Each structure stands twice: as C-alpha cells, then as structure tokens.
Amino acid sequence: MAARKNDDAPTRVLVVDDDEGIRVLLASVLAAPGRTVASAATGAEALRLARADEYDAILLDRVLPDVDAVQIVTALRAAAPSAAIVMLSAVDDVEARVAGLRLGADDFLTKPFHVSEVLARIDAVRRRGTPAGDPDVLRYADLELDLAGQRVRRGGEIVPLTPTELRLLRFLLENAERVLSRGQLLDHVWRYDFGGSGEVVEKAVSTLRRKVDAGRQPLIQTVRGFGYCLRVEP
Known part of the structure; x- marks a missing residue:
C-alpha cells in the first residue's frame, strides 16, 4: 500500500514505457517545480513503484514486454486507486480508444504525441469534476x-x-x-x-x-x- 501523500507534496507522475527514448523525453518535460517524475520500463517495475509511493497520474504504454494491458491496469488500480491513468498507444482508431477505456484508463493518448498535449491531458484528468463554486x-x-x-x-x-x-x-x-x-x-x-x-x-x-x-x-x-x-x- 502506497504511503498517503501530504497536501503540500508535489504532484507525482509515473511514466511506464519500454521505449527508453519516450521515458527520457517525458521525464525531462514533466519534471518541474511542484511535480516529480518516476519511470519504469516494465509492468513489474511499475507495480513495485506504485506500491511504494502514491502517484497522481500514470502514463502507461498499452504494450509492455512482460505483462498484458488488462493485467497491468488491474494491478495498478489496486496499488494506486486514486491515480489517473493515461494510456499511450501507437494505434489511433475508435476501437483502440474504446478498448483502452474499457481496460480502465481515464484517458487515451496516441503516439507520436506532442509534449504539450501530455501536460494538458494530465492536468485535465486531475481537474475533472472539481470546478470552482460548487458545494463542498x-x-x-x-x-x-x-x-x-x-x-x-x-x-x-x-x-x-x-x-x-x-x-x-x-x-x-x-x-x-x-x-x-x-x-x-x-x-x-x-x-x-x-x-x-x-x-x-x-x-x-x-x-x-x-x-x-x-x-x-x-x-x-x-x-x-x-x-x-x-x-x-x-
């Protein structure tokens, strides 16, 4: 079970992709004041990190070398139930998006992507459901x-x-x-x-x-x- 994050702690993002270039790119872009980034190349490593700490968002490649998508999404949901999962996929069609959502992802992003879109998607899934002015x-x-x-x-x-x-x-x-x-x-x-x-x-x-x-x-x-x-x- 991940430790509960303090309110003043930075936003934590976990990048899970077996492509080292994508991991390095996302880690360098996402790392900023108020946000920290961890990365994993396999499902097993991602699950270990998710169990050790709490994450606000997980960028998850749909195809990993050691585990299928259903298994890893289910396992990550159990380890990090409050994290928003944004699925990354090289396939861009309606069926792929529906399949990603059916697996339990909160959003879907197609490769190749622009880094500004990644940032926007992470912000969006964290903001949804809490507009200002609503009752507490x-x-x-x-x-x-x-x-x-x-x-x-x-x-x-x-x-x-x-x-x-x-x-x-x-x-x-x-x-x-x-x-x-x-x-x-x-x-x-x-x-x-x-x-x-x-x-x-x-x-x-x-x-x-x-x-x-x-x-x-x-x-x-x-x-x-x-x-x-x-x-x-x-």
Missing part, C-alpha cells in the same frame, strides 16, 4: 462525495474510487433521481467525440455499483431501454 459536498441518502478531498463515503465508510469512477458518481449525484442515457454519461464523464460506446459505460457503471452498493441498499439503478439513475427504489 454532494449527498444523496447515505452517500456523499467530498469534492475538495475527492473522497466518497457510504454510511460513513470510505469507498475508494478511481478518477473516472469519481467523475461518473459526481454526474449521477448532480442529477440524482434523473434518468441519464449512456450517451449523456459518455459525453460528460469521458468527453470523447467518437460517437459513444455503451460497453464502456456499462462496465464503468457495473464497477461503480459493486463498490458503492456492495452490501447496502442499492442506489445506482438501471432503467432498461433508457440508461441509469441514482435513486432509492421503493
């Missing part, structure tokens, strides 16, 4: 989301969520008791323009439901033929 806490029933701390509690107990799950839950809380379509969820949570994928939304909602509703009164409801809704069923 969103609540529904015994569920609450602390916007400033990005923490979720259900019945007073902490529920660890990934950045994407936090954005999804926030949108549901902001629209409690309203039915939201898969397209609405995809647009507001993932913000992609490739037409939407019901499979991405269904998987994310299913995972969120397991975490939020496990052993408790169900709050995340499926409205067949329409979408999803946060509400207490009679």
